[in-house]
Amino acid sequence: MFRFILSPRTWRKLSVAFAVTVLMMGLLPGAHADWAEGDPLPGLETFGLEGALPALEGKVVLVDFWASWCGPCRKSFPAFSTLHESYSDRGLVILAVSVDDKREAMETFLESRTPPFAVVRDAKSTCVADAGIEAMPTSFLVDREGIIRFTHAGYHGEQTDAALKREIELLLKED
Amino acid sequence: MRRLRERGARERRNLLAAASGVCVVVLVLPLCGAGCANVKPWEKDILSDYTMRPDRDSLSDTMYEHVYFTREAATGGRGVGGGGCGCN
Numbered sequence: 001m002f003r004f005i006l007s008p009r010t011w012r013k014l015s016v017a018f019a020v021t022v023l024m025m026g027l028l029p030g031a032h033a034d035w036a037e038g039d040p041l042p043g044l045e046t047f048g049l050e051g052a053l054p055a056l057e058g059k060v061v062l063v064d065f066w067a068s069w070c071g072p073c074r075k076s077f078p079a080f081s082t083l084h085e086s087y088s089d090r091g092l093v094i095l096a097v098s099v100d101d102k103r104e105a106m107e108t109f110l111e112s113r114t115p116p117f118a119v120v121r122d123a124k125s126t127c128v129a130d131a132g133i134e135a136m137p138t139s140f141l142v143d144r145e146g147i148i149r150f151t152h153a154g155y156h157g158e159q160t161d162a163a164l165k166r167e168i169e170l171l172l173k174e175d
Numbered sequence: 176m177r178r179l180r181e182r183g184a185r186e187r188r189n190l191l192a193a194a195s196g197v198c199v200v201v202l203v204l205p206l207c208g209a210g211c212a213n214v215k216p217w218e219k220d221i222l223s224d225y226t227m228r229p230d231r232d233s234l235s236d237t238m239y240e241h242v243y244f245t246r247e248a249a250t251g252g253r254g255v256g257g258g259g260c261g262c263n
Contacts, residue, residue: 010190018197069223099217128217136216 034132041142047127051120059093060171064139068109072155073137084117
């Protein structure tokens with residue numbers, strides 16, 4: 001179409017250069033790692049989380065990313081407390097990772113609930129960014145070998161509760 | 176021969192102009208997107224604040240509704256489908 005301006009050969013060179021530039025720009029944001037089912041859970045101690053991490057080795061672990069400003073996250077806490085009471089003696093560890101910017105907001109919420117499971121804060125959002133979650137809350141269920149087996153994006157009440165219960169029982173039965 | 180040389184020079188000028196154009200586009204396009212923000216799910220703290228809700232002040236809503244009714248001789252139609260045509 002624009003042969004009168006440049007020769008086809010030159011247009012081809014320009015097209016290749018433009019395509020390479022666009023490709024490189026597209027690759028830039030894809031540098032972070034998303035946690036996926038089948039992948040090992042990264043070492044959480046490397047993210048500088050505020051609060052004491054429980055011992056996770058050999059346990060079935062439920063890692064839940066939540067925030068005090070997130071309505072479904074608040075609704076999920078009673079259900080997680082029930083799961084903790086039902087399965088903690090069989091080897092379930094629940095780790096709630098708060099992504100609250102303000103520590104006071106998290107503490108005010110926790111004062112009214114006092115969860116029986118471990119809560120830490122991802123103050124710099126490094127852990128949640130590495131997980132690459134797409135919804136709040138998102139929970140990852142990890143087996144005794146440290147492999148992420150199930151992921152739940154969002155909290156959908158009884159539907160999520162039933163799925164978590166079924167999956168936790170499955171993982172607890174595995175050696 | 177001379178015609179060929181002129182053609183080569185013209186081609187080089189055009190190539191330079193096209194390359195400059197591509198560079199300008201590549202540099203300016205990201206600037207156009209500077210007003211956009213990709214908010215991650217864990218960054219929606221402020222967006223989920225009560226003050227961001229359009230229906231946070233019921234008195235204000237009532238007043239706006241009154242003005243709207245006075246001006247348009249119609250009421251309602253907020254947050255629901257349809258434009259008053261009665262077809263929904």
